Amino acid sequence: DTAVSQTPKYLVTQMGNDKSIKCEQNLGHDTMYWYKQDSKKFLKIMFSYNNKELIINETVPNRFSPKSPDKAHLNLHINSLELGDSAVYFCASSQTSVSYEQYFGPGTRLTVT
Amino acid sequence: KQEVTQIPAALSVPEGENLVLNCSFTDSAIYNLQWFRQDPGKGLTSLLLIQSSQREQTSGRLNASLDKSSGRSTLYIAASQPGDSATYLCAVSLTGANNLFFGTGTRLTVIP
Numbered sequence: 001d002t003a004v005s006q007t008p009k010y011l012v013t014q015m016g017n018d019k020s021i022k023c024e025q026n027l028g029h030d031t032m033y034w035y036k037q038d039s040k041k042f043l044k045i046m047f048s049y050n051n052k053e054l055i056i057n058e059t060v061p062n063r064f065s066p067k068s069p070d071k072a073h074l075n076l077h078i079n080s081l082e083l084g085d086s087a088v089y090f091c092a093s094s095q096t097s098v099s100y101e102q103y104f105g106p107g108t109r110l111t112v113t
Numbered sequence: 114k115q116e117v118t119q120i121p122a123a124l125s126v127p128e129g130e131n132l133v134l135n136c137s138f139t140d141s142a143i144y145n146l147q148w149f150r151q152d153p154g155k156g157l158t159s160l161l162l163i164q165s166s167q168r169e170q171t172s173g174r175l176n177a178s179l180d181k182s183s184g185r186s187t188l189y190i191a192a193s194q195p196g197d198s199a200t201y202l203c204a205v206s207l208t209g210a211n212n213l214f215f216g217t218g219t220r221l222t223v224i225p
Binding site for chain 2: 004033035041045056058097103105107
């Protein structure tokens with residue numbers, strides 16, 4: 001019954017590695033998002049996809065590459081991980097890309113050592 | 114650039130008290146405002162969504178108001194309960210896009 005799910009829940013890895021976080025929503029929504037919550041608990045948008053197409057990319061390093069194989073999935077791939085990438089990453093979805101309530105996943109806590 | 118501020122940063126109240134959380138934003142050209150709660154180590158749960166044309170929304174013991182022209186929103190919680198303890202976040206979306214700008218959050222503790 002989980003509306004927005006993410007895997008894994010925790011991810012610990014070393015600097016320089018490449019890792020992926022997966023997100024799936026079963027709400028039939030058209031739009032999905034990735035947000036980053038830093039150590040000070042501040043949440044910031046990273047990407048937004050509408051019907052598998054990128055519509056927002058907020059000054060995120062190009063080491064981060066989102067991929068949407070279909071509108072129910074939005075995965076986040078991170079290359080050459082750095083210490084500063086340690087954060088909690090949240091996936092979210094909304095019915096469309098304009099003015100609808102967003103539903104969030106449980107988050108993935110990424111720790112880079 | 115949109116900036117969202119929440120005051121206070123932390124609040125402790127005894128059980129049963131009514132309380133108000135504040136949110137202010139710098140750019141009044143918002144499309145909607147959403148209130149969330151976040152429990153420690155958990156994701157965000159949507160509480161209320163107010164469209165820019167609305168003045169308030171209610172859900173159970175929660176009431177959110179929006180004054181778009183002054184850049185303010187409040188979340189009123191009636192008869193607080195220990196289960197209300199969490200961090201409350203407000204977020205606004207700008208006209209034409211649904212990416213949310215989040216506030217800094219208010220950490221609420223309701224003391225039994």
